[in-house]
Amino acid sequence: MNRVGIFLGRMRAFIVRDFQLALSYRIQFLFRALEVLFFVTTLFFISKIFTGGAVTTYTQWSNPLAAWITGLAVLNYFMTGFSSFANAIRQEQAQGTLEGVLMTPVSIPTFIISSSAYDFVQATVYSSLYLLFGWLFFDVRFQGNFLLAFLFLIITTLVLASIGILSASFAMVFKRGDPFGILLATSSTLFSGVFFPTQLLNEYGGRAFGTISRFLPPTYGLDGIRRVLIQGQGFNEVREPLFTLLLFLAILMPFSFWVFSRAVRRAKREGSLIQY
């Protein structure tokens, strides 16, 4: 078996393991799906308040329900991107299973990527449920190039995964507390335009307040995906957010790997790799 084959085999092992663990809590999936349905339904009724209102100023928000469920579906994916790596380490450390896993010939990057693979599978399912319920029950229509939207999703997830690796490095050395996760999770909801247009930040909070959103990768990811799926824009029109995301990726990816390798070395030197 070549290296890719071995890597995929190991990733499969982690996905199967997590699926088996999830199966041991069978009812959880049903409740989570119901939660998504209830939330989408709630958003549908809230959106009815704005029917015929002035939301057309913001073209992506002409149908607030479509904007919200796109935002939530994508945010769910992004959150997984930056939280699952650190969670993988923390969970295995807390359970005490990290020693067993790290005694196998699996490299630490392979372990971290593979052990969060199931989270991405789950995120895909739940994110799809947001879109599916919107389309099935509330007549939300999406247009544009789905492949381009998917490209945005992948690149933004990779950018957030890089921040996730920084977060995992922090978890490896300090065990608890995750400044990257807390910062990004709280700021993304407020500044990235999940529930309202980012232009409002400028209008009501001032220019400095509005500028914060420009430093957050999810802002560009969400903007790009909504432009494609809601406004039906093509590649030429979404070049700006796409290239900004690629710039984030070019800086954050190598930096996060460098920090991570130093964190692993430090944890091994301190003998705290498997401690919680």
Add this chain to the structure above:
Amino acid sequence: MSAIISSSFSPQHAHDASVTPVQRAAAISIRHLSKTYPIPLARLKKIFRRKTTNPVEALRDVSFEVREGEIFGLIGRNGAGKTSLTKIIATLVQPTSGSVVVQGFDSVSNEQDVRAQLGLATAEERSFYWRLTIEQNLTFFARLYGLTDRASQASIGDLLTRLELEPLARRRFGELSTGNKQRVAVARAMLSSPSILLLDEPTRSLDPLAAARTRSLIKSLARDAGKPVTVLLTSHNLTEIEELCDRVAVISRGTIRALDTPEHLRDLHRSTERVRLSLRGLSHKQARTALSQVFEEFELSGDEETLGVQFTRAVNDDLLDSAIHALQSSGGRILACDAERATLLDVLEKYEHEHDAEEGKQQ
């Protein structure tokens, strides 16, 4: 004092069953290994003027080799450095200085290759997924070792049979008894048929029968003529160490204090032993007359029905032969012979006392 026996590397002997483990090539080679655990975030603590403890020196200049197919015991008190040493070999902790080479691979620069050679079984129950069955747990770890589905099924089936876990294969790990959990840990360590097994108290929670079977399994793995498995065994059960190990290292406060076969270690640390003989067919007077020809100091007890003789002799001298011969020549029939010899516990205690005395002098 560290008694290191230099290795005579001869690859042609590596899997030759006719050579003893001591003559085989080194499976694990440890050279001048030291480990001091730094204070986590020491610089940060200094900046904030937080009190810090001293760095912990866990190992100091440890050197020895474990040969292919050898069962090597590591004994010492809690905190002596056994776990640190095992974790460094297992690549889970980095040494401060020195090196560990496992089957030719360096534990720092080739850690994945090192781990591919090793199987580790600890008494830590939490290292399994409690909501998964034994079979699901072992399949997961087999896949991480890179085994194909067919190979992992075959290996798991074989191990479950050998470790008598077959009827429990579909039971959740969390529902198992402590002893069975420990056997699953041994099974996991053996999944990929590693050439080296690191076993940390493998029989700690087992009932006497299961413990005996596990010991027998360990022995059979190391004595396998085709592919002998090297075993590094740490245990507080000194009888088990004496029974299983070809060589034993005594580790105390981070240094190897002695390394030899269990017999030599015992003999080195007690030059005499108390011998008790039980015999029939001789009166006190007859026994006294017979034994007086051999030595002067002995004690007699009991009656003609069962007479007891006790004496002290230098380990391995001819006195026992002579005494038995004298008694038998006078018409006595030996019923039992029992020698109260030094144990590894005596050895361990001696080194601890020595270390305490050395530290006392330094202070």
